[in-house]
Amino acid sequence: GQQVMQIPQYQHVQEGEDFTTYCNSSTTLSNIQWYKQRPGGHPVFLIQLVKSGEVKKQKRLTFQFGEAKKNSSLHITATQTTDVGTYFCAGPNNYGQNFVFGPGTRLSVLP
């Protein structure tokens, strides 16, 4: 079946360092969503990418959708302690019924 993979599973960074998480799908995606889940919290929508090669920015966060629409990345510049959490990508499943979530990348930021 369709798989959405994310790497790395965990990332520990020093505050101020950059961070990148990568999302890869076994199939071409019509769009991709990113969510953030703070420790003890629930996933919160960050963004949706639709176009091949699309790049979107939200302050220190940069999201990219690959040209082949099978991968995506989230890059955080100069991490802060408020960036701590797990970042999930999600793409439509093979039948286009709903979204399949990746396993997430857990980010720790050391002050």
Added chain:
Amino acid sequence: DVKVTQSSRYLVKRTGEKVFLECVQDMDHENMFWYRQDPGLGLRLIYFSYDVKMKEKGDIPEGYSVSREKKERFSLILESASTNQTSMYLCASSLWGRGANTGELFFGEGSRLTVL
């Protein structure tokens, strides 16, 4: 702000018990979803509903059922709880749209179920 409310944050049940997890959203969303979240596995879709009295199986429906009698309420039922159903259960809603056009998901706080 959209609010998705789950009835219980923490539940402890015994094997074989029937479990009801309730979810209510207050923004007149068409779509509602139930996911379970386990470490290293991300969020896996159990059931979803695009309309009242309508339900569709997700990726892992076995051992679960759902009910949507009213637009704002989506219930997850474990007919006979088992230890492998110990998990975090997340309810979500989205405004409208089907499939890949479902749009942004709004999640509840989650219900952590432990089955002994």
